């Protein structure tokens with residue numbers, strides 16, 4: 001039984017069976033307050049699934065990209081839960097979860113790009129094309145940053161469908177609507193396929209995509225006038 | 226471990242608690258059983274900040290995330306316990322750097338949920354006071370006490386009437402923390418980070434009375450509004466100006482004298498205000514805490530001047546003075562022993578958590 005956590009966009013937790021069936025799910029769409037809600041989300045996901053913590057065998061953590069501060073809370077929680085239970089973490093790129101959801105929703109066999117807001121007028125972009133023999137979305141590039149003003153259609157391989165993610169869902173056309181958050185349920189399903197296939201999971205490092213903001217080597221400022 | 230004596234058995238009673246501390250640049254995991262320290266694991270990201278001359282919040286937060294899991298595993302191994310044996314998990318909710326605190330908060334909640342154990346969210350500053358009760362071979366701290374907590378992140382003067390119920394903030398820094406002032410003056414003198422040990426080293430041969438640097442908020446006119454507050458920003462500027470004037474006059478900079486005189490100004494104002502508070506509040510006890518307590522001059526001056534004024538000084542071991550998880554676990558163990566209910570899971574990181582909130586989000 002996999003407990004999945006993602007706080008790259010919104011905060012979400014889910015419990016997924018080894019065969020990929022989603023047993024329980026909980027989410028908070030608020031882009032802030034990840035630290036406040038994470039404990040209750042874990043409890044809610046377990047309760048929704050009707051399982052106890054001791055039945056969890058793996059923790060899937062969404063590694064981003066996403067705003068640093070929020071993203072880290074889910075990873076910290078996932079890792080700590082795993083330590084508590086003495087079980088392994090399966091790191092998953094958060095865009096992979098959105099990609100799997102997109103493929104299943106649209107049956108898209110061609111190239112498409114998951115695009116999430118990376119703030120500072122930049123987007124994080126990952127390009128996928130189809131799924132592999134294990135049912136995992138095939139990422140052909142990214143995640144990488146592009147200015148929001150950039151014309152992605154001109155940059156990405158031709159005929160790449162742009163899938164904006166993390167924007168408000170379009171209620172009028174739910175079938176075409178991008179996911180409003182990256183769902184831990186999708187993340188857990190990716191992890192279930194990784195485990196079932198016995199392939200190596202993603203790197204256990206947050207996908208920050210940016211270096212910390214710092215100024216190196218302060219020059220002494222004069223204080224005398 | 227050796228065979229337990231009756232005294233050991235008494236000492237080793239009490240709740241088994243794991244504490245998580247991530248308020249600044251140390252990832253601290255501590256495990257206590259009641260008032261007995263079982264492990265105190267600290268992973269510091271100090272080296273990563275050295276080239277920036279001060280703690281960079283984003284760098285600290287990234288380091289906490291990477292250090293947390295191995296630190297928990299190390300602490301558990303060192304304590305010789307199993308996580309399933311814990312009676313509770315404790316975590317710092319604030320004050321501190323928000324992004325750094327959130328790592329600990331998120332991790333502590335998940336750890337508590339995974340173990341099915343209660344969680345205690347506590348105040349970092351009160352944790353520093355609780356460090357004293359983990360000190361081996363001393364009588365329990367008597368209350369009330371005045372506490373002076375000095376680090377790179379805070380400079381606070383507290384009146385502690387009861388560890389778990391009644392702590393009053395007398396005053397705190399209105400600008401830089403004392404530790405920050407050491408870092409900034411070290412930079413002015415061309416010394417590396419962290420500044421405290423560097424200034425100490427440089428001050429060895431210096432004359433503390435060579436230059437009379439200002440004592441912040443110590444004038445008679447400050448008495449009303451800032452009787453117990455500190456300010457170190459003006460001191461730093463004053464050091465910089467003094468050096469610039471020497472440079473302008475093409476005179477050499479007596480680094481040892483500047484370092485010793487600057488340090489004396491910091492120590493003097495800290496100790497003077499702390500002992501004045503003891504006197505005014507009629508409390509003949511002073512507890513020191515925080516990383517800057519590593520400064521030997523501060524400890525020496527405090528001890529000497531306290532003795533002159535009939536005040537007893539308590540200084541926990543340095544490993545418990547710097548930010549650590551053991552003090553967080555120790556405070557939670559006291560809260561549990563006093564019958565407090567655990568915290569709910571709904572609390573966040575509060576970078577300005579007031580000291581009166583000793584525990585956060587206690588369940589109804």
Ligand SMILES: [Zn+2]
Pocket residue numbers: 349353376378379515516547548
């Ligand atoms: Zn501290």
